[in-house]
Amino acid sequence: MKVLFYFIPTWNQSENDWSTAFPEWYFTTNKMEFDDTVNQLMMFRQSEEKLKAVILEYAPMLRDFLQRQDLYEIDYYSIFDDLQDTHLDNIRPVNPFEFAWPKNAVFIYNPFNILVRVNNQPYAQMISGNLGQLQRINFFKDNKLSKVYIFDDRGFLSSIITYADDEFEKQEFLNLAGEWRFKLDKNGVVVINPLFKQSFKQEKYNSMKDLISEKYFEFIEDNLTEKDVVVLAGERRHNQRILDLPKSGKIIMSIFSNRLDIDQNFPSIEQLMKVDVIVADTPKNTELVQSKLAELNIQIPVLQIPPFDSRLRLGQSQRIRALKLFLLVDKTSTEELELMVDEILQLMQQDKRIELILSGYASNSKSMDKLNYLKDRILDTLRITENDVQTVGTAENQLQDEESQDAIQNIKLFKRIEFYRIDSENGLVSKLNFVRLIIDMGEDADLYLQIAGISAGIPQINSVPNPYVEHQKNGLIVSDSLELKQALEYYLVGLKHWNEALVYAAGKIVQYSSDNLVNLWKDALQLTKKGGKLRE
Structure with a gap:
């Protein structure tokens, strides 16, 4: 029976620690989206290994991102699909012109978006994603941003952000029927809709992180076995979300240069005790990790495995x-x-x-x-x-x-x-x-x-x-x-x-090649213990 690999990426590009921001199609981020988890998923899929990506972040444009990275057909579990009850496999197009626009609304087309004006004043701005799907509608009142509709790329309204005097007021997360399941207030507290309290353990959460942690813990209890492997993309906030919870299965932490500052944000001793193997991307990072482990007096196998595979595409x-x-x-x-x-x-x-x-x-x-x-x-x-x-x-x-x-x-x-x-x-x-x-x-x-x-x-x-x-x-x-x-x-x-x-x-x-690098990962599993341990 093949080992099931659960890959937990951190594709977070926003300021908070729970959502992934996707810019407009015409906006260049100047950032390489490709990371270690993207290529690991590619390699393991190509080698026909059993895998599942676990998405802990709010990512309404997730399919758009997976398509750009040639990962559209991978198996994945989305925490927010559970939280919002938005499990949907098919894609349905959204026609924004079927919405209830004011009768005197004027639609102005430009190369980047569609502007809506009412009484010669800005009323709304419709923004599309990379594949032409409706991504967001910004609404204005008195020339100030008042509300934002965020759409899922599968074709439904996912959440509504409300502003007061240009300041964030709340964000309501909706189900497929358009009912709000929970909302994030400006003070960071998450409030559950009483109509759906049976789906949650609390009526309020101090932060979105607490809500995500609760649902992730339910997921690992229901799905992970001791034989399964969790490949965690090492990152300061990400480490806290995963390693502060009870452990299930073997955990491999993947260290990627562009994501984790080893000197400043290395995991704590308590977190490292749950890690079985650390995989680093470069020889330099391998040495840094080994040095940090020695300082903390912890024994964990550290392997250097390239996060990118080579494919035969000789230059001309x-x-x-x-x-x-x-x-x-x-x-x-x-x-x-x-x-x-x-x-x-x-x-x-x-x-x-x-x-x-x-x-x-x-x-x-x-x-x-x-x-x-x-x-x-x-x-x-x-x-x-x-x-x-x-x-x-x-x-x-x-x-x-x-x-x-x-x-x-x-x-x-x-x-x-x-x-x-x-x-x-x-x-x-x-x-x-x-x-x-x-x-x-x-x-x-x-x-x-x-x-x-x-x-x-x-x-x-x-x-x-x-x-x-x-x-x-x-x-x-x-x-x-x-x-x-x-x-x-x-x-x-x-x-x-x-x-x-x-x-x-x-x-x-x-x-x-993908096959050889995947074999290195399998070799890493042979080194796994019951988590890190203190040196004697």
Whole structure:
């Protein structure tokens, strides 16, 4: 009998600890949605393991999110479906024009939403989701937000938020009949509708967290056995919700760099006593976790398993003439970046085929500052301005003197440099399709970029040894930025070394395939005890 894996993600993007906010379809979050749980669900589904996602957050646009992540058909249990009694498998479209709008309402269409005006005053704003479904209607009174209707992507009104003088007043959570089951007051207290008190153990709860905890405890009592495994996405508020409750089944905590600050928000001793195994995403985090456990005098097995699998989608850089270099700035100091860019500029002057993509994650403001700084510095180095770059096309034929010709050559060189903001997984993978070489000289190389590079068969240059890039196999380990020029020439001059890296990467793709990573998770189960224990 197969083990059943329960994955408890934390896809919370809102300010509170119980709901997941989904922005309008036209709004870019600048945040990578893809995380360890998303890929773990993908891998286990592909390996045909028994799994169920347990969604503890209020997520009326959950199906929309799962569809974007190619997880639409996974089995899941939603706490709020139980709390609201909104179990519904089919999807039914909502036509907002069937609502009781004032007779003199005027509907104004724009590329982003539909505005409703009454007596030439703002009355409402209809907002759609990514798939065109009605997501939200904002209502206004005296030019102030007065009420918000939040719709579930399955096609029903899920909750109503009421405001008074622009301040949150209450949020009522509805069932499929439109009756409120419970409401959240502005003081944070949750009040149960007396009509449905038989479905709850209390008439009031001090917080939404208490209500969710009660329902989750009922779920684990009714469903989990000692053989089942709970994979918990480690996060400060999430840990409290799960690990403060009685334990059932084996618990594996998944540590993901972009979610948990190990130094500041590591679980307490009491919480860790319920954890059987910890899985960390990077070697650095593995060491940090082991160090924290030693400080707390607790024994828990810690394994380092990549949260991302590799899929064979080799890049096509060998099919184009350009030699595109992809340089990530996030974890590299500004001083080192200056040295590296200077070396690359010299090579670009010698070889017009070389192009540079300077990249950083859009959600990281420091990375964006680095890109802006490097852009200004490169312009100064080349003794040109942005205005020169924009106008050279019209004036090029009129400029004949030597100084002008030098400026034109520098402008053409600058145009071979792209400043790329990484704001989505698909965007990054697409950008790597024609990249010849990845450069990430940070002290802790970016894991997602490394796995994406392996999948595309792109050699990588890193500054520190790591499990994913092996020296002179699928990349180079260069400890000093001053040695970068030789490393670049190693892969850009001829195709011998590049082809060797491509062949070796194919082996890495097998090593980090879904099946192999799932087997590592199964190995982790062999290490499980009855929770963490104090060292003797």
